[in-house]
Amino acid sequence: MPDGSQGIGGAPGTGAGGGSLWIRDAQVGKVGQQVRQVGQGNEAAQGAQGGEATPVSVLVRGGIIQAMGPGVAPPPEEPVARVLDATGLHLFPSFRNGHTHAAMTLFRGWGDDMPLMPWLETRIWPAEARLTAKDVYRGARLAGLEMIRSGTTYLNDMYWHHRAVARAVGELGLRAHVGAAFLDFGDAERARREREAALRHLEARDDLGPRIRLSLSPHAIYTVSAESLAWLGERARSDGLLLHIHLSENRGEVENCLAEHGVRPAHFLDRLGLVGPWLVAAHGTYLDPGEMEVLAEGGATVVTNPTANLKLATGGIFDYAGARAAGLRVVLGTDGPASNNNLDMVEEMKVAALLQKHRAEDATCLPAREALSLATEAPGEVFGPGPGRVEVGAPADLVLVDLSHPSTQPLHDPVSALVYAAGGRAVHSTICDGHVLMHAGQVEGVDEEEVVAHAVESARRVTGPRY
Numbered sequence: 001m002p003d004g005s006q007g008i009g010g011a012p013g014t015g016a017g018g019g020s021l022w023i024r025d026a027q028v029g030k031v032g033q034q035v036r037q038v039g040q041g042n043e044a045a046q047g048a049q050g051g052e053a054t055p056v057s058v059l060v061r062g063g064i065i066q067a068m069g070p071g072v073a074p075p076p077e078e079p080v081a082r083v084l085d086a087t088g089l090h091l092f093p094s095f096r097n098g099h100t101h102a103a104m105t106l107f108r109g110w111g112d113d114m115p116l117m118p119w120l121e122t123r124i125w126p127a128e129a130r131l132t133a134k135d136v137y138r139g140a141r142l143a144g145l146e147m148i149r150s151g152t153t154y155l156n157d158m159y160w161h162h163r164a165v166a167r168a169v170g171e172l173g174l175r176a177h178v179g180a181a182f183l184d185f186g187d188a189e190r191a192r193r194e195r196e197a198a199l200r201h202l203e204a205r206d207d208l209g210p211r212i213r214l215s216l217s218p219h220a221i222y223t224v225s226a227e228s229l230a231w232l233g234e235r236a237r238s239d240g241l242l243l244h245i246h247l248s249e250n251r252g253e254v255e256n257c258l259a260e261h262g263v264r265p266a267h268f269l270d271r272l273g274l275v276g277p278w279l280v281a282a283h284g285t286y287l288d289p290g291e292m293e294v295l296a297e298g299g300a301t302v303v304t305n306p307t308a309n310l311k312l313a314t315g316g317i318f319d320y321a322g323a324r325a326a327g328l329r330v331v332l333g334t335d336g337p338a339s340n341n342n343l344d345m346v347e348e349m350k351v352a353a354l355l356q357k358h359r360a361e362d363a364t365c366l367p368a369r370e371a372l373s374l375a376t377e378a379p380g381e382v383f384g385p386g387p388g389r390v391e392v393g394a395p396a397d398l399v400l401v402d403l404s405h406p407s408t409q410p411l412h413d414p415v416s417a418l419v420y421a422a423g424g425r426a427v428h429s430t431i432c433d434g435h436v437l438m439h440a441g442q443v444e445g446v447d448e449e450e451v452v453a454h455a456v457e458s459a460r461r462v463t464g465p466r467y
């Protein structure tokens with residue numbers, strides 16, 4: 001691929017202004033447009049080779065796509081900071097990870113193939129108890145590097161030391177919601193301390209960085225008291241914050257909720273006033289149709305994390321077809337890299353599509369374009385900014401993908417090639433807020449060896465002598 005990079009963009013970690021950029025001659029396919037072209041047999045639009053349409057250029061100013069089309073160029077008197085020659089590359093919206101715990105890169109491969117509770121009790125929780133803000137910063141920085149390399153520019157994160165996560169991913173130029181994990185285990189004194197901490201976090205939410213926003217993050221209904229959940233729900237409603245929680249991830253959670261509260265988990269949250277457009281519920285593996293209806297009516301979002309569900313053997317499979325029938329918004333996430341074990345949203349699209357086809361016994365369920373939209377357009381609706389599409393007026397959060405590799409040829413359909421054949425390694429360039437974070441496989445302004453070395457050092461310290 002050509003190296004058409006010229007000039008220097010602004011430093012992404014500083015300021016919120018957004019970069020100016022001219023992307024020349026990319027293959028651009030709006031997701032829906034490509035569906036129609038292929039579906040209607042419009043070979044002329046696709047070109048003789050298949051998948052090759054007229055190249056399109058994109059002009060970005062202030063981090064926003066200002067113009068796009070064949071031959072679009074900045075006027076000579078208003079040069080842009082950066083020019084990318086995208087000849088032969090495919091332009092897509094960048095990917096948005098709806099649920100993760102970025103700093104858990106430190107525990108990648110630390111206790112694979114173990115049952116959930118022994119894994120948590122003997123590996124993860126003892127190691128997490130040793131985590132400092134510095135460790136979390138290093139783990140999140142490694143995660144950010146991995147995300148940039150695989151085309152992800154946004155993460156919805158829940159973890160301890162959320163300010164360290166914000167600093168790590170903010171410095172790398174990414175966007176995020178960060179939440180401080182809230183757990184009180186029904187203990188009144190701990191609940192009081194957690195609520196005080198949450199209020200402090202709220203007061204300091206404006207200095208997390210230009211592209212970072214705070215969410216409220218109760219861990220789950222089985223680790224947070226009903227009183228604290230209701231309090232957090234009220235804060236989310238009154239302060240206009242997202243409320244990010246694990247919900248209905250495994251069978252035991254549902255059975256215990258029914259035994260203790262007489263209702264299933266989503267109905268329990270509804271009773272406490274938590275169901276609304278602010279609610280982002282990770283997993284939803286065991287949601288039944290009635291729960292989906294309540295969540296859909298409230299405008300809530302479910303994040304499906306198929307790889308983590310498979311790896312941790314949760315047993316159930318999220319009912320995507322049921323969610324669609326209920327009108328429930330669904331987005332895609334990787335969950336933490338200790339239970340995945342990577343942050344590759346391209347791979348996650350494939351796993352999601354395959355698992356749902358298998359569950360529905362219907363190969364038409366969750367087609368490639370829809371899988372792509374779960375990582376682009378659907379998260380744009382709930383997390384922002386903008387629509388998660390490549391269009392005029394949208395934030396320039398973009399990826400250039402190289403589909404020339406033998407594994408993605410011949411190119412009958414670029415979206416199919418991306419979702420089913422490519423993997424995140426096909427990402428050539430990653431752009432966030434108009435800033436080029438990676439070009440031609442080179443992450444810019446980052447000493448990758450140092451990022452990895454620091455994360456490995458922290459991982460060794462917190463996981464102890466068995467590492």
Ligand SMILES: [Zn+2]
Nearest residue numbers: 246282335336
């Ligand atoms: Zn999780």
